[in-house]
Amino acid sequence: MNSLKNIFFEQLTLDEWTQRPNSNYFELVYVVDGAGKQCINYNNFEFEKGNLFLLPPLKCHTFKLARKTSFVFLKYPQAFFLPQNSQSGNFEAWYKELSYILLNYRQKPGDIIAEPRDKNAILQLISLISNEQQHHAEQQLNLIRSYMVSILHIVMRNLPLINKEISFNDTKIQDILHYIQEHIARPTALKTEVIANHFHLSPNYVSEYFKKAVGCSLKEHVTKSRLKLVEIRLLNSQLTMNEIADELGFSDASHLARTFKKNTGMTLLEFKNRGDYCLLKVV
Structure with a gap:
């Protein structure tokens, strides 16, 4: 206290x-x-x-x-x-x-x-x-x-x-982005097929539609949004790598580590020792 x-x-x-x-x-x-x-x-x-x-x-x-x-x-x-x-x-x-x-x-x-x-x-x-x-x-x-x-x-x-x-003038894109934010810790809800079904669109169309409006693929957006949560947990909790991976839908800590390195250029340990956000700072 x-x-x-x-x-x-x-x-x-x-x-x-x-x-x-x-x-x-x-x-x-x-x-x-x-x-x-x-x-x-x-x-x-x-x-x-x-x-x-x-x-x-x-x-x-x-x-x-x-x-x-x-x-x-x-x-x-x-x-x-x-x-x-x-x-x-x-x-x-x-x-x-x-x-x-x-x-x-x-x-x-x-x-x-x-x-x-x-x-x-x-x-x-x-x-x-x-x-x-x-x-x-x-x-x-x-x-x-x-x-x-x-x-x-x-x-x-x-x-x-x-x-x-x-943000975007397209209300459908706003709704999709909000849906992703609301379900970011539920990997099964963020599969392209599930999102497409939720918004009554075909999987191929929703992927093309999203990339044209947002500038990156639906999969890339979901991955980087998850990794931003990884950053928060790495810097501000005592959760283990396996616990973070399990919570955010990575198959294991190795999968999380590979994905993080690919998107940030740093290992998880390098990021944690640096003690500062990376993806979270990208507008």
Whole structure:
């Protein structure tokens, strides 16, 4: 419990942006006042008071401040997702939420909340967290954590809405991508024949249709989406290679290792020793 003290909430007023410490997971940042540009992977977004952003686990991320700016940071560090700190002891549910956010976050600049009511709800929760952090942090860590959980759920609810705004105009492709995301840990549900049947299309047509719209084959997209989850589990869990392989539909650890090396150019051990995401950073 002590390991969680004073790591959830931070408020800063800056004349110039200073690089945030590298987080294992992510941070939410709310612009209390100010203006400037948010930059992710060399893409810029003009920000202003009231914007809410997700700081991804990327090195290429910064804010260029046009004037003095006040930020509130909500921090979701590794300790937040450890089994002993998970809500109701349900670590697996926590882990799926973390994976969902990291896997589906578009890694583009811009406000992450599409619904005004949801943003207002988050601001109310931020206010509650600030109050507890300032006055009762030692005694109310469970309460603070519950507010943080509520914010996670609101963020997850908005991710599909945001992705639709900046993604493909073809609603059928959006539906297929969403289906893949929802079933990413169920290999049998992601066979081309199963997907084709689900959307009342022929297997050959769905493959050609997907590649034309997305730019890569259906099989490649599924494989790389799975490997992004492998990255998350390798860096942030104590699961064995065999357990990860079994969970994500690889025949065994050797199959996982070969697939990972083919797509990243690194062995699993090299990736884990490096301690930084690879495929998860690719937009």
